[in-house]
Amino acid sequence: MISYLKGKIIYKGNHFAILETGGIGYQIFLPESYLLKYRLGEIIEVFTHEYVREDGRELYGFGTVEELKFFWQLIDVSGVGPKMAHKIISAYQLDKLEKAVSEGDLVILGTIPGVGKKTAQKIILELKGRLVTGKPISGENEIVDALVRLGYSKNEAQEAVGKIGEDVEGAENKIKAALKNLGK
Numbered sequence: 233m234i235s236y237l238k239g240k241i242i243y244k245g246n247h248f249a250i251l252e253t254g255g256i257g258y259q260i261f262l263p264e265s266y267l268l269k270y271r272l273g274e275i276i277e278v279f280t281h282e283y284v285r286e287d288g289r290e291l292y293g294f295g296t297v298e299e300l301k302f303f304w305q306l307i308d309v310s311g312v313g314p315k316m317a318h319k320i321i322s323a324y325q326l327d328k329l330e331k332a333v334s335e336g337d338l339v340i341l342g343t344i345p346g347v348g349k350k351t352a353q354k355i356i357l358e359l360k361g362r363l364v365t366g367k368p369i370s371g372e373n374e375i376v377d378a379l380v381r382l383g384y385s386k387n388e389a390q391e392a393v394g395k396i397g398e399d400v401e402g403a404e405n406k407i408k409a410a411l412k413n414l415g416k
Contacts, residue, residue, distance in 0.1 A: 235282075237251055237280060237291075238253060238276070238277045239251040239252050240273060240274065241276060243257075248260060260293040261290065263321055265322070266293075266294070278293035278294060278295065279293065279297055279299070280300075281294075281307075292318050296326075299321055299326055302326060303317050303318065305359055306321070309359065311354055316347065319347070320355075333356055333359050333360055336356050341355060372393055374403070375410060376389040379393070379410055384414060388414060389410070392414045393410050396413070
């Protein structure tokens with residue numbers, strides 16, 4: 233499985249680039265926003281998902297591990313394949329997509345070409361409350377957001393975070409303390 237590549241862009245096409253690394257050219261589908269950042273000849277790093285089919289292999293690339301994790305969660309949704317998942321991630325910033333899913337925003341997801349109302353509903357139903365992209369959590373709002381992603385209501389999460397003692401340090405310990413408060 234090819235999970236990461238670093239190399240020189242030798243060709244840019246519609247939604248893909250050919251990346252030369254170690255004397256081999258890899259065609260990698262990339263979000264348009266990522267493609268626009270770089271010119272031919274530049275060295276880039278991409279985190280990839282290798283999709284193997286009967287008639288070939290496809291590489292889907294992302295600028296961050298968080299985008300790759302979100303991609304993996306999307307392709308676990310029934311009816312969402314790698315091409316559609318890649319289109320979804322290419323359409324908006326990751327934060328906006330996560331917010332749309334966690335808030336059940338069908339409008340945002342429905343504006344993505346190829347994502348109909350039923351698919352948007354499936355994505356929300358299957359991912360709401362369980363999105364985990366591995367972003368560091370530090371502030372109170374981010375801890376509340378993490379608890380909301382775990383399935384708690386925003387009010388419950390805010391109340392639990394408000395009860396955390398000032399002596400508790402570190403995001404992990406604060407989340408544990410908030411979960412204990414929620415368990416009471």
